[in-house]
Amino acid sequence: MVTYKFNRESRLLTPGHFQRVFSKPTRYGSHHFTLLITPSDKNSSDAPNNRLGLAIAKKRVKLAVQRNRIKRLVRESFRLNQHNLPDIDIVVMVKSGIDQLDNNEINQQLEKIWRKINQRHKK
RNA sequence: CGAGUUGACUAGACAAUCGCUGCUUUAUCGUUGUGCCUUAGGGUAAACAGAUAAAGGGGAGGAAAGUCCGGGCUCCAAUGAGCAGGGUGCCAGGUAACGCCUGGGCGGCGUAAGCCGACGACAAGUGCAGCAGAGAGAAGACCGCCGAUGGCCGCUUUGCGGAACAGGUAAGGCUGAAAGGGUGCGGUAAGAGCGCACCGGAUUACUGGUAACAGUAAUUGCAGGGUAAACUCCACCCGGAGCAAGACCAAAUAGGGUUUCAUGAUUAGUUUGACUAAUAUAAGCGUGGCUCGCGUGGAAACCGGGUAGGUUGCUUGAGCCUUAGAGCGAUUUAAGGCCUAGACGAAUGAUUGUCACUUUUCUUUGAAAAGAUACAAAACCCGGCUUAUGUGUCAGCUCACAUA
């Protein structure tokens, strides 16, 4: 079933959720992104599918406007590609210099990462 | 038409597709909580919360920023006052309040419109001023000037001349950021507010003004300058903390209190076992005692605190718009109309197209390419200040040039 929705169930909400991902991650990266990935918790009832969390540090991106822009782009890209992904929890982190990129470049980088995740998982 | 100056407005527009988050309405689900009914079993969706879907409608700023001031609101402490500490500082007004704003005064800049100003007091007291310089605060003879007067020397001796001993002198030089009113004339041996004129100052009086202050007159030769973003004095203001304030609900695990039961301990009574009553929350082991260490403590009910988490505070307000009145103005009064973000790992977006805009290139119009805008995003709410910043429009005023 193809869905483009993105509500509170597909986000990481509490520090506990984040800790679970940080404790045993698989890493993916590109020039400006680092992604941490853990398979979803099957026992927990409130994790029906893949979920996204964002960790955009103020140290890496100074201005609030730029931080918000990056968050929105990542969410948008996740929203449009989530039906291709397996059931995982994702935390997206960011490296310095990302605020220099424009929207198009960020989208391309993210799509490359989604494809890479999909390939590895099928193996 | 050019240059400038002040004030106000603006913060890309439209469409399509896919999303996020509140609100309203409708439909479906839903007895988990609350409510209602009850024959105490439960029932109730034409009860409210809650979930899902659809439709409608709303969704960042002029600075949302810095957190520099002032308030509302909440809690804490309170009988009030003072000290300490901090802040403000020409005058009047505005305001909930302010370090803000308006009007006025004074000073500075500018041809002008206009702009800028921590702008009380150093004659209440204490301090500070390196180096340089003669002298730095009731100042000072280094160079200089004079040497009238007194003394010295010479001569043509009731006088004249010389040197510069006593001494006089703040006009000039020198030092410095700063040297104790300024300019001119008189005066003198040389000078000096020593005298006079004007300017400046001080004191007193009067006039105008609510006041700051301004003006006029008279008197006074004139007076210890700078620094208070040095201590200080004077006048006025300030209790502390902040929505992570505060209020409510409250899981698991741990843990507090009370009661009951169970268990073992001690004592007493009855006594085959055991039971009853009282006491204590320990007993026990290392070790006989003290000390120290080790170690055990079941079940149920109720009460209270409270973590995770949730709800609330949370947006109707010193609110906005229009018109009229008061006021030079800030502002204020009245009437009518309007509701305009409430998120919480944190929404307000992405993509595409057309137009507008900017830049570049070619260029008669115009065409093409690129950019998709600057500064920057709410986090309880207001009033200000400061800082950052794109383009354009409107209005007032000033100066210069040209024409009439």
Place this chain on the structure above:
RNA sequence: GUCCUCAUAGUUUAACUGGAUAAAACUGCGGCCUCCUAAGCCGCUGCUCCAGGUUCGAGUCCUGGUGGGGACG
């Protein structure tokens, strides 16, 4: 979000109550010494975070900004 602190050579610290060339150690660079290196000796290296203001004079006082660090769930 709220509150609090700090900023001086490349690094770690000084600099009195505002007073004149901002000091010291280590490091770096150059030179001397040595066959070479080390050690030793000599010399060099500063917009006192930035911009204004007060003052005769500011690292120091005042105002505004920039950057770093910390506390509070």
